[in-house]
Amino acid sequence: MKIGVMGSGAVGSFFGSFLSEGGHDVTYIARGAHLDEMNKNGLTIRGEDEKRVIRQTFSEKVEDLTDCELILFCVKSGDTKEAAERMKEVIHESAYVLSLQNGVSNEEKLVEIFGQDRVLSAAVYVQAAVESPGIIQQSGSHKLVIGALQESGQELEKKFAELLNEAGIPTRISSQILLRKWKKYLWNLLFNPLSATTDRSVGQILDDPYLREIAWMIGLETIEVATRLGYPLSEEDLQVAFQNAEYARTHTTSMLQDIRKGKVTEADELVGYLTEKAEVHKISINALQTVYLLLKNKENAI
Known part of the structure; x- marks a missing residue:
């Protein structure tokens, strides 16, 4: 599947790396020194006992998400509206958006822009940080709990939970995600x-x-x-x-x-x-x- 990561900081880069290694075509949207380093030397994920280097598409252009079927939406809460509006101009109408953000207000903004049937949410459990540009340090366990925002999205949440689990991300579904x-x-x-x-x-x-x-x-x-x-x-x-x-x-x-x-x-x-x-x-x-x-x-x- 073609997947995008909108906001490739610690969380987006970490979870995106599993999808890259799982054989998916992942485009990471980032900026600044972090983007420069990833384009030069790849995305490095450092765990307690391992080091992984990801080499895929790293870009600052939202237009590079055009053909993505799923977007991991990981920008800071204050940037949600602006980033989502930029995305809406370029992504396909059938693309889905999975919020991996802090807080409980982002879903409201995303629904206003993309509609309730295209937005899913995730409660994220991970200890990760950008150690330096291009390098993510992660420790401890990690998992996602995801869910659609309406009952009609049950098949959709099941589909994406299976995709995430197959990529090595422990993922469960919640019928009460909010x-x-x-x-x-x-x-x-x-x-x-x-x-x-x-x-x-x-x-x-x-x-x-x-x-x-x-x-x-x-x-x-x-x-x-x-x-x-x-x-x-x-x-x-x-x-x-x-x-x-x-x-x-x-x-x-x-x-x-x-x-x-x-x-x-x-x-x-x-x-x-x-x-x-x-x-x-x-x-x-x-x-x-x-x-x-x-x-x-x-x-x-x-």
């Missing part, structure tokens, strides 16, 4: 903004009683908003999120990676969405808002 993504979103809100603000890894947050308490408070706020929106999260989900964090103790969150590289984070989109919904329903999220404001102060100093 609820699953809310649970992942909960994890992201617990650790991403706080780690970026305090320059701490997930494990350091877990071990610090004060930071751990702040994370717990953020979790309670998130649960209240999610429940009001029809996604029944509970304190049990919060406890599971903390338990899962134990397996990612050394993980440097994506927001902390951005701050350390002098880049703006996804905080406006990830935190902004919850803030917007909390305001509509008159729910206080003071803990998350305080961390967000401290993070914005840090971003402004970049």
